Structures are given as structure tokens and as C-alpha cells.
Amino acid sequence: MKPLKATRENLRRHNRQLLLRAVYTGLADNRAALAQETGLAKPTVSDLIGELISEGLLVEGGLGESTESGGKRPTLIKFVPEARQVIGVSLDNGRAFGVLCNLAGQVVAQHMAELDGAQGDEALAILTDVMNGLIAQLDAPLLCIGVGVPGAVDTASGVILESYPLGWRRLALAERLSAHYEVPVYTGSSAELTALAQYAFGLNGDDQTRNLVTLLVTNSIEVGITLNGVTYHQGGDISALRAADRLDALLGWTAVQQRAADLRRQQPNSTLPETGLTYMHIHYSAINGDPAAQQLCEELAEHLAQVMGWIIGLLRPDHLSLVGPIVNLGEGFLQRVVAKTEAMLWPEVVRPVVFSLAYSGNLSAIGAAALALHRELDIL
Secondary structure, three states, rough: HHHHHHHHHHHHHHHHHHHHHHHHHHOOOOOHHHHHHHOOHHHHHHHHHHHHHHOEEEEEEEEEEEEEEEEOOOOOEEEEEHHEEEEEEEEOOEEEEEEEEEEOOOOOEEEEEOOOOOOOHHHHHHHHHHHHHHHOOOOOEEEEEEEEEEEEEEOOOOOEEEHHHHOEEOHHHHHHHHHOOOOEEEEEEEEHHHHHHHHOOOOOOOOOOEEEEEEEEEEOOEEEEEEEOHHHHHHHHOOOOEEEEOOOHHOOOHHHHHHHHHHHOOOOOOOOOOOOOOOOHHHHHHHHOOOOHHHHHHHHHHHHHOOOOOOOOHHHHOOOEEEEEHHHHHHHHHHHHHHHHHHHHHHHHHOOOOOEEEEOOHHHHHHHHHHHHHHHOOOO
């Protein structure tokens, strides 16, 4: 009897999600239209809509137009984005950054804490501190939580297979957090969630994109893939791939800082600061003629072009988005990367691709919230 009960529960959950998605996306706005759109029997629709209304996820409001044959005007059904809230947290760029969203993905609060190199249980404690800071700002029941982690993540099980920056290996993060907060928790890799955020909420500025690839460059190098509207969760960390060296030894921020120090020693008059270096410093020094900064930008462009060449050659994306602090090197830097990428491939392969810089620092956190919403309600 247990498998039969589970099947019925799953079917009911699926039907609830089907109705919610139809109302959320505007496919149908009354019971009769929902039955026609979803193929569900009218008594089933009536029962489930009543349940969703009682939970506050839907609300009745106003009357629709009657059909051509006349008859009673239908009662309209509306989605209530404020009925629940969702937390999304990302652990990248050396910080834990969290957002509190409503069910339409609109951010209503943010909270952040520096990781400062924390690993293991210390990193987990910082993550929970950020979540607690957001929970303190809830003004609706918490529906679920999403967490983005750099490295390889088994999204289906919520297990962090390997996250070198955080010192996590085979960590059942979703199960552990779900037991603590008593809500469902979903996990994904930072780059995949960044791609999901850009696709789900149109943050890439191109609503026509179907094949989007996000290249996230921090201390790790990760790729997020959305093909034909489907985000692939296979763990996007490619840091260990080798060009002249491991990619994280060429493009990771620690490696960039070390290379800047080497070039500064070779160019004693360089304006690159010895402490507190940022990509903004590199950009400013380069555009003002600093040879060390210009050489560093040229090397980074060469390494990035190899990665983009691999991505385009394999996946043929419509849109390739560069994400992470490296975007502060600016549009001129991106143009150099694109020129070097074009030199590696046939022009007809590269020219259709739209290249962009994603300046938002909270994309992975928003994507974590989007993943949780999708897995819990299937409305994105």
C-alpha cells in the first residue's frame, strides 16, 4: 500500500503545481479555463483550487467575461506572490550573500557575510548566520530555501560532491539544513544557478535567448548551461581543466593577484596597488597606460578566449554571459576576449553569439531562490 499512497501524493502534488503554473503564467484565470487548459476533471480542479485558496497561494477576485453562448460569468483566480517567501543564498566571491524573495522572485531583503577563507563547519556556520538574518526579516511563511555552492553539486540529492573553496566533500547540505529549518532545501552549483537566474527572470536583457551559457570566474571557473529553456545540473566547475596550466591557476582570483605581484616587480613604476587589489584597479591602470596592468589584461583575455572557444565549439549558445568580479575589467576587455575567440573558430560559428557582462553581484543567490521555487512549486 505504501507505493500506491506515494504515487497518489505525487500525482496530487503534480496537479497542484500544474494549476499554480497555469495561473502564474496567465494561461488560465478561472476554474473552467483551468480544467480545459490542464485536462484535469472539473471536480479535481475545484477541489485543488479550494485547497490552494485556503493556503493563501491563490485568491478569488472579480468576474471574467462570459462565453459567447452566454451564461454565468466565471470567478477569476489570481496568484498571490506575497503568500510565501523563499530564501536564496550563494557562497562565492568570498562571501555568503542571501536574498529573501516573494513567489514572483522579487527581492525584498538581502543579507551578507564575508567568508574570509572559512571552510568546513566554519563556512557552514556563516551560511546559517546569513539565513538566520533573512529569517528575522520574514513577513510571510517561509516556503523553501535554495543554496548555490562553487564546485560539483548533485542537485537531485542535495549533496555537495566537492567544493574546494569551502572544504566540503560529500556533504549532505540539503538534508542537514532542511532538518534544522524544517522546510525543503535545494542546492545547485553557483554557475548553474546564475544561468537559471538570468534565464528565469530575464536578467540577461535578451528575452529571446533559448541557449544561454554563463561563465562564472571567481577563485574557481564554472559553467552554467541552459539549452532550449532547460537548465542542466551536472556540476559546472571546470577549474581543473588544463590550458597552459589548470584554469584556476590562470584565471582564479588568487592566481590573478599573484600574477599582478609578479608583473609589479618587473615594472616598479606600476600603479597597481600592493595591497587591496581589485579588478577595478587593474582596469583603471590598464586604460591609463600601465604596462603591467595591460599585460595582465592581455593574458587574462587569452585564457578566457580559450574557455569561450571550447564552450562555443561544443554548445553553440545564443548568448554567452561572463559573470563574477572579472566583469569590472569592462566592455573593452570583453571585446578583446571576443576578438581572440573569433580567431580560434570559424567566423560563422562565433558571430551569431551575443556576448555580455553580468554586473549584478547577487545572480547566484537569486538563481538559488529560483531553483527552490521551481522544485517546490514548478512555477518558473
